[in-house]
Amino acid sequence: MKTIKIAIAGAGNIGRALLDAIYEQADAFEQKHGVRLRVTGVCNSRGGLLDTAGLSPKKIAEQSAFTPDLAGRNFVQQVDADILVEAGPSDYITGEPGLSYADAAIARGLHVIFISKGAMLLHGTQLLEKARKQGVAIKYRCATASGLPAIDLLERAFANATIEKIEGVLTGTTSFILDKMQSQRCSLTEALTEAQALGMTEPDPTNDLNGKDTACKLLIIANTAFRTQLTLADMSVSGIESVSPEDIATACAEGKTPRLIGSVARTTSGINAAVQLQYLNNTDTLARLNARDKALRIFTREFGETILAGGSSSRDATIAAAMEDLAQIVRL
Numbered sequence: 001m002k003t004i005k006i007a008i009a010g011a012g013n014i015g016r017a018l019l020d021a022i023y024e025q026a027d028a029f030e031q032k033h034g035v036r037l038r039v040t041g042v043c044n045s046r047g048g049l050l051d052t053a054g055l056s057p058k059k060i061a062e063q064s065a066f067t068p069d070l071a072g073r074n075f076v077q078q079v080d081a082d083i084l085v086e087a088g089p090s091d092y093i094t095g096e097p098g099l100s101y102a103d104a105a106i107a108r109g110l111h112v113i114f115i116s117k118g119a120m121l122l123h124g125t126q127l128l129e130k131a132r133k134q135g136v137a138i139k140y141r142c143a144t145a146s147g148l149p150a151i152d153l154l155e156r157a158f159a160n161a162t163i164e165k166i167e168g169v170l171t172g173t174t175s176f177i178l179d180k181m182q183s184q185r186c187s188l189t190e191a192l193t194e195a196q197a198l199g200m201t202e203p204d205p206t207n208d209l210n211g212k213d214t215a216c217k218l219l220i221i222a223n224t225a226f227r228t229q230l231t232l233a234d235m236s237v238s239g240i241e242s243v244s245p246e247d248i249a250t251a252c253a254e255g256k257t258p259r260l261i262g263s264v265a266r267t268t269s270g271i272n273a274a275v276q277l278q279y280l281n282n283t284d285t286l287a288r289l290n291a292r293d294k295a296l297r298i299f300t301r302e303f304g305e306t307i308l309a310g311g312s313s314s315r316d317a318t319i320a321a322a323m324e325d326l327a328q329i330v331r332l
């Protein structure tokens with residue numbers, strides 16, 4: 001039986017949950033794909049743990065077992081692995097630490113699965129080119145609305161299509177907050193506290209509220225669709241911080257639903273990209289989403305309008321998406 005060895009960089013909420021899922025689903029995965037998954041290394045910012053025989057969640061829980069400084073390039077160079085999963089923080093200014101992990105992993109011939117967003121946002125084109133030259137894959141659906149198979153759709157089903165516009169709801173937290181403010185007449189702060197308790201917000205929820213989470217996800221999708229390297233500087237971004245219960249009540253009375261919408265369109269003068277609060281007709285698919293769900297509306301010259309909706313913002317959806325990435329890599 002073939003074994004695929006996995007290294008996880010970033011042993012936080014998602015990194016640990018992925019280790020649990022790989023451990024618990026190893027038998028079922030082997031039955032489906034004929035390959036045994038084994039986690040052979042895990043690290044956080046301060047140190048790491050290696051074991052070619054396989055690491056269990058119990059071993060990882062013992063932080064004292066971590067070797068100091070076995071992190072970063074040191075970790076990538078020493079771990080015996082076929083795939084590196086990068087689950088560190090999302091830094092939209094430097095792309096680190098994801099960029100350095102991916103660079104080192106690709107240079108060593110490892111496939112890469114990104115959970116964090118920064119590296120693909122800022123250096124996606126360059127990383128994909130490096131990976132192509134090395135004959136390895138980069139999977140990054142978890143870096144952009146994990147639950148929606150947007151990257152797969154664009155890279156496969158629409159590989160030859162002419163994409164004209166992509167718009168959507170990409171931050172479950174903002175719809176959740178806006179819906180709560182509408183249905184319970186509560187303040188934004190109260191609704192945010194509830195979203196945080198449900199674990200759907202970013203580690204720093206400011207990035208959900210100010211539109212940056214939506215912007216970064218959409219830019220990663222748009223860069224795949226339009227084969228560009230747009231950054232936050234190319235987009236006008238505003239969020240929901242200043243919306244009041246009164247604004248929402250007025251919209252509600254007019255048969256409208258507030259949603260934070262991101263859109264990127266190809267125009268004759270270039271690409272127009274924006275994130276802003278919009279008041280949609282209640283009948284609009286993007287208005288009718290379940291609160292934590294996301295949706296993308298993709299307009300192509302050949303197929304018209306295609307809608308992808310669902311993929312609730314949650315840790316479980318992200319882990320399930322990472323398992324899909326693992327399955328796709330073992331099938332290469």
Ligand SMILES: NC(=O)c1ccc[n+]([C@@H]2O[C@H](COP(=O)([O-])OP(=O)(O)OC[C@H]3O[C@@H](n4cnc5c(N)ncnc54)[C@H](O)[C@@H]3O)[C@@H](O)[C@H]2O)c1
Pocket residue numbers: 009010011012013014015043044045046071072087088089090097115116117142143146199200201202203313314315318
């Ligand atoms: N929570 C979600 O539902 C979700 C969904 C999709 C993507 N993400 C992304 O997943 C990533 C992780 O989220 P989380 O909730 O697990 O955050 P977290 O803060 O719980 O975990 C991050 C981990 O990364 C580690 N880390 C920091 N710097 C590091 C370095 N240089 N090398 C190795 N490890 C380092 C930290 O020690 C920590 O263990 C974030 O980038 C987030 O944007 C989260």
Ligand SMILES: N[C@@H](CCO)C(=O)O
Pocket residue numbers: 145146170171172173174200201202208213313314
């Ligand atoms: N904060 C994000 C989590 C998933 O990236 C959201 O609300 O959709």
